[in-house]
Amino acid sequence: MADALNAFPDVNIVPDEVVGFAQTIIHKPSVTGGEGILGRFLGHALEGFGLRVELQEVTTGRHNVLAVLPGDDPALSLLFHAHMDTVPFVAMVNPLSARIQDDHIWGRGSVDQKGGLAAAVMALAAIARSGVRLRSSLGLALVVDEEAEHRGSMALVERGLQARQAVVTEPSGLRLVVGCKGTLPFQIRVRGKKAHGCRPWLGVNAIHQALRVMQALEDVEYPEYVVPGYGKVRGSLNLGVIEGGLAYNIVPDECSLWFDRRTVPGEAQETVLEGIQAILDRLAEDGNPPVESFLSVARPDWNWAPIRRRGLWPAVTPADAPLRELVARHHLAVIGQPVETYFTDGYNEMDFLINDLGIPTVQYGPGDSRLCHTDEERLSVPQLLDATRVYVRLALAAAA
Ligand SMILES: [Zn+2]
Numbered sequence: 362m363a364d365a366l367n368a369f370p371d372v373n374i375v376p377d378e379v380v381g382f383a384q385t386i387i388h389k390p391s392v393t394g395g396e397g398i399l400g401r402f403l404g405h406a407l408e409g410f411g412l413r414v415e416l417q418e419v420t421t422g423r424h425n426v427l428a429v430l431p432g433d434d435p436a437l438s439l440l441f442h443a444h445m446d447t448v449p450f451v452a453m454v455n456p457l458s459a460r461i462q463d464d465h466i467w468g469r470g471s472v473d474q475k476g477g478l479a480a481a482v483m484a485l486a487a488i489a490r491s492g493v494r495l496r497s498s499l500g501l502a503l504v505v506d507e508e509a510e511h512r513g514s515m516a517l518v519e520r521g522l523q524a525r526q527a528v529v530t531e532p533s534g535l536r537l538v539v540g541c542k543g544t545l546p547f548q549i550r551v552r553g554k555k556a557h558g559c560r561p562w563l564g565v566n567a568i569h570q571a572l573r574v575m576q577a578l579e580d581v582e583y584p585e586y587v588v589p590g591y592g593k594v595r596g597s598l599n600l601g602v603i604e605g606g607l608a609y610n611i612v613p614d615e616c617s618l619w620f621d622r623r624t625v626p627g628e629a630q631e632t633v634l635e636g637i638q639a640i641l642d643r644l645a646e647d648g649n650p651p652v653e654s655f656l657s658v659a660r661p662d663w664n665w666a667p668i669r670r671r672g673l674w675p676a677v678t679p680a681d682a683p684l685r686e687l688v689a690r691h692h693l694a695v696i697g698q699p700v701e702t703y704f705t706d707g708y709n710e711m712d713f714l715i716n717d718l719g720i721p722t723v724q725y726g727p728g729d730s731r732l733c734h735t736d737e738e739r740l741s742v743p744q745l746l747d748a749t750r751v752y753v754r755l756a757l758a759a760a761a
Pocket residue numbers: 444473474507531
């Protein structure tokens with residue numbers, strides 16, 4: 362098989378330029394809700410590199426940046442997807458410094474996911490600069506709000522964005538991620554009856570009742586799914602927060618449990634909720650005393666009704682998607698080792714691309730995802746450069 366890059370020797374990436382660009386965008390804060398400045402900067406930069414740019418307003422002052430490198434055919438043969446927002450700085454020291462130390466760029470968002478974003482932009486910029494003639498077009502969707510209510514990718518869905526295939530550039534340590542779990546955050550409010558702590562038999566202890574709910578949910582077996590080319594994955598449940606009780610001598614009348622249910626392909630939010638409700642109904646009927654409870658989809662940072670209604674679904678790359686083989690081939694050519702196929706327990710927005718837009722999508726990006734959201738967040742420079750090289754090859758193989 363001819364090496365796509367050898368066929369186009371003029372497509373060169375300049376390592377200093379790639380690293381410098383990544384540093385520049387890490388310097389610009391873009392905590393969720395404040396992506397405006399970075400978005401405008403990227404829009405101008407992409408125009409400067411020769412791409413056609415459109416800003417899609419998502420909420421006031423917050424835009425998705427949609428860019429196209431046009432080919433003979435306007436249809437997109439490959440779309441790169443990245444999110445521009447980051448989580449807050451929390452306790453990270455110098456979160457915007459983008460300093461380089463031990464071959465890593467430090468900073469909030471360096472791994473999640475300005476590295477992948479920079480690699481995709483630099484790959485398209487290198488192709489644009491080369492003047493290579495493209496048979497089909499290449500696209501880039503930079504979205505807002507990934508770390509919160511996913512309004513950016515929901516806006517892509519609203520618009521009906523189309524592409525033959527897509528790469529989510531979230532960090533995968535350059536593994537080929539062929540699917541992700543969904544996440545269903547829910548709250549169960551358990552009600553009791555207040556009484557003085559010296560006469561608990563006159564009340565109903567909401568915390569005790571909540572413990573029974575916890576126990577019942579712990580006993581559930583979570584379904585398994587076999588990911589083509591990877592293996593078995595299983596759903597899970599985490600009880601993250603318990604709220605309840607006022608004082609040691611008062612029988613509590615209210616207790617809230619906040620759960621994170623991770624789902625595997627084949628599980629739908631509605632069915633999972635029905636299953637939980639059935640358990641609660643059983644406890645309400647045969648309980649002694651009966652458990653009075655209220656189930657709702659809830660996450661502290663979710664106020665927007667559409668995302669609560671839709672939820673975040675599991676996704677899996679179609680087993681026959683040519684992109685799997687394409688990434689494997691070009692990863693091998695750049696890295697010299699076969700790519701590891703992976704399915705992530707985390708969630709990412711390949712959900713919207715695969716499930717809503719029907720675009721066969723993989724995740725493949727630079728950076729160690731275990732460093733996401735930590736105070737030690739730092740991006741491997743060699744991985745950043747390798748990702749850029751692989752993206753150039755993928756883009757050329759798809760479009761040239
Ligand atoms: Zn991310």
